[in-house]
Amino acid sequence: MSQPDKLRALLAEDRLHVMPCCFDALSAKLIEQAGFGLTFMSGFATSASRIGEPDLGLMAYSEVVDSARNICDVTTIPMIGDGDTGYGNAMNVRRTVRGFARAGCAAVMIEDQLAPKRCGHTPGKDVVGRDEAFDRIKAAVDAREDDDILILARTDARHTQGLSEAIDRAAKFHELGADILFVEAPKTVEEMRAVCEGLPGPKMANIVEGGETPDLSHAELQDIGYAIAAYPLTIMAAAMRAMTETLAALADDKPRTPMLMDFVELRQRIGFDTYYEASSAYETSAR
Numbered sequence: 172m173s174q175p176d177k178l179r180a181l182l183a184e185d186r187l188h189v190m191p192c193c194f195d196a197l198s199a200k201l202i203e204q205a206g207f208g209l210t211f212m213s214g215f216a217t218s219a220s221r222i223g224e225p226d227l228g229l230m231a232y233s234e235v236v237d238s239a240r241n242i243c244d245v246t247t248i249p250m251i252g253d254g255d256t257g258y259g260n261a262m263n264v265r266r267t268v269r270g271f272a273r274a275g276c277a278a279v280m281i282e283d284q285l286a287p288k289r290c291g292h293t294p295g296k297d298v299v300g301r302d303e304a305f306d307r308i309k310a311a312v313d314a315r316e317d318d319d320i321l322i323l324a325r326t327d328a329r330h331t332q333g334l335s336e337a338i339d340r341a342a343k344f345h346e347l348g349a350d351i352l353f354v355e356a357p358k359t360v361e362e363m364r365a366v367c368e369g370l371p372g373p374k375m376a377n378i379v380e381g382g383e384t385p386d387l388s389h390a391e392l393q394d395i396g397y398a399i400a401a402y403p404l405t406i407m408a409a410a411m412r413a414m415t416e417t418l419a420a421l422a423d424d425k426p427r428t429p430m431l432m433d434f435v436e437l438r439q440r441i442g443f444d445t446y447y448e449a450s451s452a453y454e455t456s457a458r
Contacts, residue, residue, distance in 0.1 A: 174277035175319045178249040181208055182351070182373045187393035190251075192403040194220040197441070199242040199250065202406070204440060207248065209277070212239055213403040214253035214288075220407070228287025232258040236270045243275030245442075251323055252276040254311075256286045261310035268311045272318035278351065281311045282325035283340065298328050305343055312348035323375065324349035327356070334362055338369045345371050351399065356383045360395070363387075367396030375399040380408065 172180070181188055190209050193199035194216035202210045215226040217238050222230055239252040252271040257264030264281060271279040282288065283304035285297045298304065304326070311322045324344035328337040334357065341352045353375040354366045363385070367374050376397045378386050392400045413430070420427045438444065450456040 173319060174243070174249045174275060175321055178209065178251075178277040178321055179350075181249070182398055187389055187397055188399050189389055190399050190401045191406055192216060192401055193242060193250070194407055195238065196241045196245045198406055198410075199246045200442075201440065203246050203248050209249045209251070209399075210242075210246070211251040211280075211401050211403070212242055212253055213407070214255060215403055216407040217253070226288075228255070232267060232270070236274050239271060239276055240274040249277030250275070251278040251280060251321075254279040254281050255288050256284055257281050257307050257311070258286075261306045264307050264310040265314040268314035268320060268322070269318050272315065272320035276320060278321035278323050279311070280323040280325050280353065281307050282327060282355075283307065284327050296327055297331050298326065301340065301343075304340060305347060308344045308347045308349055321350040322348065323351040323353055325353040325355055329354060329356055329358075329362075334365060338366060341366075341370050351375055353377065358383050360385055360387070360391075363395050363397075373398035375401055377401050377403060379404055 188209060189207065190211055191202045191205075191207055192211045192213035193202055194213055199210055199212075214230075214235070217235070218224055218226040218230050221234060221238055224230075235253065235255070239250070242250055252274070254264075254267045254271055257267045268279050268281070283298045285299055288296070308322065308324050311324075315322070324341065326337045326340040326344070328340050334354075337354045341354050345352060351373045352370050354370075355377060357363045357366055363376065374397050376384065376392055376399070378384060378400055380386060387395075389400065417427055417430045420430065432440075
């Protein structure tokens with residue numbers, strides 16, 4: 172089954188899909204090993220991991236697609252790629268969608284922010300006009316005529332133009348053929364319910380710990396009507412905290428073994444055992 176078809180099958184289930192977000196091949200492997208059924212390549216986390224810079228439109232299209240390809244090469248669960256604003260006009264959006272499809276993504280997210288985009292839970296973001304926003308989604312849908320991929324359509328209009336405008340835009344995105352709708356940063360449970368009740372098809376919630384959207388339980392998110400709950404920073408924040416605390420222990424010459432994954436487990440999770448098993452079939456590779 173293709174990755175887009177795997178995602179379609181998940182979305183056909185009447186339940187919430189919890190989606191930890193990855194930022195490189197290793198984090199994606201750990202998500203799959205933990206038993207999650209899908210993942211999303213967080214632009215925020217990938218920008219931090221790959222170029223050590225904030226998610227403010229600094230990564231180039233080629234860098235983002237390269238990261239997506241690396242993740243898809245080592246995982247079997249469907250992955251949604253972050254296509255940001257599409258990196259230009261409608262024709263750029265078409266190329267972006269094709270690139271993510273050929274990298275192996277099950278879906279690609281296209282949003283209506285002004286370029287350079289901003290993280291959805293940080294200041295300074297704004298959206299393009301309706302016509303340009305709709306053209307981006309139309310172009311994304313047109314691009315999949317040659318390459319099968321789902322379209323996750325995102326609007327950030329809640330921030331500057333209010334919830335009603337955000338819902339109206341998302342409804343039009345659905346009419347244009349978007350498969351999943353994402354209204355970013357509703358601020359209350361009531362707003363989250365308005366999104367899910369006012370829009371057709373699968374909806375995604377974006378849960379940033381410490382962000383603007385309420386961090387509800389999985390049961391509550393499912394009850395509201397979401398099909399996907401994305402956690403874009405959870406594992407990166409956990410990894411950064413673990414690294415800084417371990418570095419502090421190392422600098423102070425304090426015991427650090429309790430803070431570390433066992434070396435045997437580390438090798439296994441990375442794939443050493445799998446490599447050795449496969450290489451045993453080839454005499455010159457097994458040495």
